[in-house]
Amino acid sequence: MTIKNAQARSSLALLIEEKLGYAMIKQPKAAIQSEDRRFAQTPDANQNQFIVRSEHGVLKRALKRSQLQRIAQQRNIESIMGMSLTLCPDVTSRGRPDPDWLEHFIALAEDIANSAMQKLWAKILVGESIAPGTFSIKSLQTLKQMTQKEADALQRCASLCGYLEKEDSYLILLGFYKKPSLFDLLRKGAKESLNLAQAGLSFPHILTLMDINLIYRQEIESANLQKGQSLTLAYQGKHLSIEANSNDLVLSYYKLTQTGDELKKLINTPVNKTYRQLLGKALEEEFTLHWN
Known part of the structure; x- marks a missing residue:
């Protein structure tokens, strides 16, 4: 294994542990061969060789992953809302955002972790707070699904x-x-x-x-x-x-x-x-x- 491959695997392993809440380890060869015999299959070089390193059952592991996801989502929403207060000018508001619009906003924005994209979502919240009806739910959905390539095209278009x-x-x-x-x-x-x-x-x-x-x-x-x-x-x-x-x-x-x-x-x-x-x-x- 080259150094570059080792670094890639190490980085991937850290990413997986961050998302699962548990590290993954390589299965002993005997366990893999036993699994092959169980299903009467020929050993495959691409077969899964790794398992989660944990004494907890799959349900408890699933609950932990769900908790980690909710923590990340909460941090994202708090970051976006904090940015919105920073960006909001001292002007008169025309009213409050529609409650249903706000629920859609939170549901769509809570998975936005990129700081540049969080700033765009913060601007949306500011705009809607100043003038309700400025941004449609359709626009929120489009922004949520936008790829980096599409965002770049919009940036070029804007100027x-x-x-x-x-x-x-x-x-x-x-x-x-x-x-x-x-x-x-x-x-x-x-x-x-x-x-x-x-x-x-x-x-x-x-x-x-x-x-x-x-x-x-x-x-x-x-x-x-x-x-x-x-x-x-x-x-x-x-x-x-x-x-x-x-x-x-x-x-x-x-x-x-x-x-x-x-x-x-x-x-x-x-x-x-x-x-x-x-x-x-x-x-x-x-x-x-x-x-x-």
Whole structure:
């Protein structure tokens, strides 16, 4: 056995003891052979060679494992609630969270041991305490089931999202096209698209977010913008005003779902600098952009 294998087995053994409450030891070879004869089986190299080292019966061992699990869950909940008090601003609350929502929250959050994820759950509790109804149970369930890959995709997405106040929703601008006029039907309208991968959000990331229902699957188009009309988006403390310089301009974008909107609120990141540059370059010919 190599040193690396020995270290891996030692680490695994400690993990198992931590979760079971008991160490595991290797069975004597005679006991394994006796078990083989009992079931009239050929010895298997992959056969279980380890047993729990304990004088307690299986029921008592099960009760101990259950107690250890409950202790860990209690610590997780206490950590999340402590973080929520640390993060909570001194503002007026609109009411108390719904009791059923709170029970769902505790049931889903008690298994969250990662400190970064605990902070997200603490933010949810703060948000719901200030404004009940901010986070749906569906959003809690989505967050609970989210993998590290999916969480990374959401993090990358968050820095590209602009908030559209009139719709109370987030979107990611993709570009625009200009509808051809009646006097120029033979020519395609001007079109510009952003390469989001250059800003860190690749197409696989987008598909991942679509698969977990955080982004709608279809690109969405704005209404026709006429010369002088504008659209304003908020980007974490910055506001972007996009004013059309000519008629019949249509912006295209990805729109976050309700669940996506709710989970985006947990991630406070400034606008991606590369995305800001790409946006300016793509829109400069037909729009005037103002950041403030």
